[in-house]
Amino acid sequence: MADGPMADHATLEHSEHDHADCTRAALAHAEAVCAAGGLRFTEQRRRVLAALAESHVPSSAYEVIDRLAEAGRRPAPISVYRALDFLTGHGLAHRIESKNAFVACTRAGSHAPDTAGEASGATVFLLCERCGAAAEAASPALDSALARLAADAHFTPHAPVIEIRGLCTRCREAA
Numbered sequence: 001m002a003d004g005p006m007a008d009h010a011t012l013e014h015s016e017h018d019h020a021d022c023t024r025a026a027l028a029h030a031e032a033v034c035a036a037g038g039l040r041f042t043e044q045r046r047r048v049l050a051a052l053a054e055s056h057v058p059s060s061a062y063e064v065i066d067r068l069a070e071a072g073r074r075p076a077p078i079s080v081y082r083a084l085d086f087l088t089g090h091g092l093a094h095r096i097e098s099k100n101a102f103v104a105c106t107r108a109g110s111h112a113p114d115t116a117g118e119a120s121g122a123t124v125f126l127l128c129e130r131c132g133a134a135a136e137a138a139s140p141a142l143d144s145a146l147a148r149l150a151a152d153a154h155f156t157p158h159a160p161v162i163e164i165r166g167l168c169t170r171c172r173e174a175a
Contacts, residue, residue, distance in 0.1 A: 019053060019054050019055065019056075022053045022056075022104070022106070023050050023053040023054065026049055026050075026052075026053040026092070026104045026105065026106075027046060027049060027050060027053070029092070029105075030045070030046070030049055030087075030092045033090060033091075033092065034090075037090070039090065042083075044075070044079055044080075044082075044083050045083045045086055045087060047068055047071075047075075047083075048064055048068070048080055048083035048084060048087065049083075049087055049092060049093060049104060051064045051067040051068055052064065052087075052093055052102055052103060052104040053104040054067065056103065056106075056133050056134055056135065057103075057131070057132040057133055057134065058096040058099050058101035058102060058103045058132070058134050059101055059102055059103070060099075060100060060101050060102075061077065061080050061081055061084060061102070062077070063101075064080055064084070064102070065077060065080050068080070084102055087102075088102070091105060092104070092105055093105055094123060094125070094136075094161070096125060096127070096134060096163065097161065097163070098127075098163055099127075103125075103134050105136070106135070106136050121138065121140075121143040121160075122138075122139075122142055122143055122146050122160040122161065122162055123136060123159075123160065123161045123162070124136065124137045124138065124139065124142065124161075124162045124164065125137075125161070125162070125163045125164065126164050126166065126168075127163055127164065127165050127166075128166065128167055128168040128171055129165050129166065129167060129171075130167055130168075130171040130175075131168060131170070131171050133168055135168075142162075146160055
């Protein structure tokens, strides 16, 4: 953990980044979550999560379908949407609302819904406007401020998500 307001520093990875480690970590975490919760981590769910973990650029459901079709038979859209619903519902993937796209979770377990179905902190996405990469970030200070804001408004948040657009270091330096 780093000092300061951002406890988990986000990094925006690019094409030369080896996603094999990301994929292995995402699948291992999903297996653990499913085993602990008595959930079925089906082959279709596994394939969809692996397809998302191939890149830190959010993918639409149809981009996931295209990736899966490269390795064999093209899956039915409904089966991919069901897998995405499962993955997002259990904190294993996220939906980037502004892009109507999905990304594998890179902060395993840090914001999965609790037993009451409430998120344990805000999910903050840093979105590069040039290369499309997305990174998750966490801030206990921000989580605390949002919790106070919601409490003051007598509001119970279920899925606090913040999207911040800008330029990643690489794109900013290339400009």
